[in-house]
Amino acid sequence: MDESLLRALTPTVIAVLVRRGADFAAAEDAVQDALVEAVRGWPRDQPRDPRGWLITVAWRKFLDTARADSSRRQREVLARARPTPEPGASVDDTLRLYFLCAHPSLTPASAVALTLRAVGGLTTRQIARAYLVPESTMAQRISRAKRAVSGVRFNQAGDLATVLRVLYLVFNEGYSGDIDLAAEAIRLTRQLAVMTKHEEAAGLLALMLLHHARRPARTRSDGSLVPLAEQDRGRWNTRMIAEGVDVLQAALARDRLGEFQAQAAIAALHADARTAEETDWVQIVEWYDELVRLTDNPVARLNRAVAVGESDGPRAGLAALAELDPALPRHAAAAAYLRERVGDPVTAARLYVDAAWAATSLRERDHLLLRAARLNARLRE
Template identity: 70%
Template sequence: MDGALVRRVVPEVISVLVRRGAGFASAEDAVQDALVEAWRVWDHDSAPGDPKAWLVTVAWRKYLDAVRSEVARTRREEAVHAAPEPGPVSGVDDTLWLYFLCAHPSLTPASAVALTLRAVGGLSTRQIAAAYLVPEATMAQRISRAKHAVAAAELGEPGDVATVLRVLYLIFNEGYSGDVDLAAEAIRLTRQLAAGVDHPEVAGLLALMLLHHARRPARIDADGELVSLADQDRGAWDTELIAEGVRILQAALARDRLGEFQAQAAIAALHADAPSTEETDWAQIVEWYDELLALTPNPVAALNRAVALGHADGPRAGLAALAALDPELPRYDAAAAHLHERHGNRSEAARLYARAADKAGSVAERRNLTRQAARLNAERHAEA
């Protein structure tokens, strides 16, 4: 069986069953039963000409069989058979509807992410659990609770575009873990969403993902260590992804409906376009951070703006902007260390890098910050 085909049509099949009246959890169970049947009877020579129609037929039959086995068989069968079956609908429309259902406002972000990967992405519970480094039983419970929450919610109030995009961005930022490349999966799902939703922020998110993903080959060195943007081999960046991301971003910006993902993508595009850190258009990056902060007062964006200002107008200006922010912000110490180093205060920079390492959220980040502190201390001792 073609795994890529299955992952593409399964969300559409689930959507058809839910539209016909099946509960979300029941629909997903019925589709999984249909897939088991498909694995048993399909092969390369005898797969049906319309796999989606075949799965809809079998899954609906499995669902009706399950309904008939319930204690309240008569009442539920009457409700099911009384519901009119919809006419043909496009697969794209069905899948898009499922996106919004999985981003229902009744769900927590973690539950929405898990349900999206399960129902829309077609990943197994084991794969999702491995990607998020939690036990499979824990992830199964999370997905089960999400399905039941959606089933009990008002289906007339699905999540909006902004909620769907936040869910997809959460998936993208998990990157790679285990046997599931969540960054690539998030890009695949966002491409699918962009194909059916004409919205500049959907295009903005896709552009942002592509521009970030283009730098992925240079983020880790041969020893598996994290490499900061300034030290990355820019020749290893994926120029085709960069070109695609810039093209998508330009088309979105031309519609003059600026959103936060478009602003973030514009910043990423300026970094991608620069031959080096020194040749980056930092002044324009500061302007884009101003646009972003006008859209959403994000303290992390303000922190990044202070760093960019330190490059555009000098480290003293960056440190002044940083002083106005909460020192408990994530990566505050790392940003301060960077600016102090640019200002020539290596002793204070080394101290701050070491403190930032103690607060780092990942082993790779901790090791990178520790190396920065060690480098500055070694330089100081060599000059002593």
Template identity: 75%
Template sequence: MSSEVAGADAALLRGLVPEVLGILGRRGAGFAAAEDAVQDALVEALRTWPADPPRDPKGWLVTVAWRRFLDATRSETARRGREERAEAEPAPGPAPDHDDALELYFLCAHPSLSSSSAVALTLRAVGGLTTRQIAAAYLVPEATMAQRISRAKRTVAGERFDRPGDVATVLRVLYLVFNEGYSGDVDLAAEAIRLTRRLAASVDHPEVAGLLALMLLHHARRAARTGPAGELVPLAEQDRGRWDTALITEGVALLQAALARDRLGEFQAQAAVAALHADAPAAGETDWPQIVEWYDELIRLTGSPVARLNRAVAVGEADGPRAGLAALADLDPALPRWTAVSAHLHERAGERATAARLYVEAAALASSAAERDHLTRCAARLHTGSAG
């Protein structure tokens, strides 16, 4: 988790957070108050467990969190109802087994929340991360993230733990977490995979399996995505011997099982594209015509402009760069990466001067330093080649 958890079993703690939250909720605590109490208990666990680990970790967290909740309610008011709740405090002992994770996923991805708020609340309430860690991962001040989480908790304060939710919204939130990759002291890609595995254990849904497959197939290529100096390595140039074959095998198996249920969704379609890339022993052996077909399915499902842009790249590989440029001409040049794709296709068509100019323009529009540097190197390579 970080240096602040030295000696504590951080993975165990984070895994218990949703269960403890659910127990407090069933005892009558509102979500916002329960979440605050559990965070307090978590901090106390990080402080005391290394020297004095409990025999029943979940029971310990439940007891401490419940007492913190009672302390908070007593400080607010001395009304009889809350005093009666205090008197009903259960004796310490083994906590009951009940998986509240699914309800928490739905609550934290409530449609009334913005995407950024839903992500932050999911990482804290379901993932068990501290506000500081979430802030560091998203490169914002801790106070800013604390305000974002507080607003999100107020928004869902009146929602019940057991109300049905939208799986598709939860999946979009988890995919947003995954795409943040690695920042600060938290590996958000790995965290997203962990949370998606937990969701898959709670709900039987082919799109959940599709998202997990997609994450695993992308994560399998992680070690090959950057060079020795941290430079971006495009998919076609990656050392496939560095791909994680165990993750690929697991991802493909999950995808095949999901597709067999004949309830195709966008994450299954994206995972199918990733699986075709993973299946190719070399870039030149990629089944591009089938990838184009899967992008057609994805566009049918979502109408996504990004899917159309990726389809243009695939068409350029399957039918030649001119066909790719024709597909690209139907899209809005303001789309992210449109200029970079155009540069790539013009280069493949032999139009080096045009490609070099477009690479320079794309570098100026890049969303990350690694992408900007890569596109700048592409432009420099073509300029050098022309001069030679």
């Protein structure tokens, strides 16, 4: 049985039930029940029209539940509302489901979980494993999210920026367990970019592809991190880079620049350099200037300071960094790197240790502690 087919059909079927009048929670439950039947029966006898089969079975499951919980009048209304599948509406339905899962009433964590469940078609167990939390914890999170959006009806355009932000959060989780969340985020973003034809959806897709292309070179065999400047660029996925650049160029040609396009342009400049020394840091600083203009994001300003340190020298980078709040994430790490470049190993080692204890992952912490240890070892020589 093709599991990817079931995952691809899930959002369409949920959206059809919602459009017919089912609230989101009931529709999602009904579709999950239909998927269980598909898993049991399709290996022996897959229907010629999988989508139609799932819609029919899920609608029947919903009606059965509604009949058990509703009055006779409600049952009759639901029975009369049973239409035939509408294949032409699947794109619009799925797009609405994206917006529903990124509803502003949800926390980012809940929006991500609901998107993976309803749009991605993942099971609660798969999502829990990916986030390294107990299945019961993830089930509660998803249930709360479903209740929060159960009464939402679409009477205006959804917020695409919020949807893109949720997909970016999924991508940044990387991968663990049996689900590769980065690859799943690319799949969903590719789908959204095709649906919306929006330049920022394309920009996010390009950004994901360009970052994901470097993944094989990001860690050593022992799991430790490899900084960008030290990565074996021969291990980068050149086909994925080429696709990301093509997607980005098409988006930029529309002349409606957004933050994801700017970030993708920075990633493309890194990908274009055959060696770390050939990186066009001047252009990267210019793109960070655009990104800061678009977002005024402090993290973008911090990354710009590091880029300035590469293009104009570490003292210029430190001057740019001095204008920022030291409490910013990775501020200490950036300061340590620039202090090391300027020839101040004592301060750099101390800052690397400070950055390590503020790191959000064990790999990052170990990498920063190793940098500090190497500097201290040189000082003792």
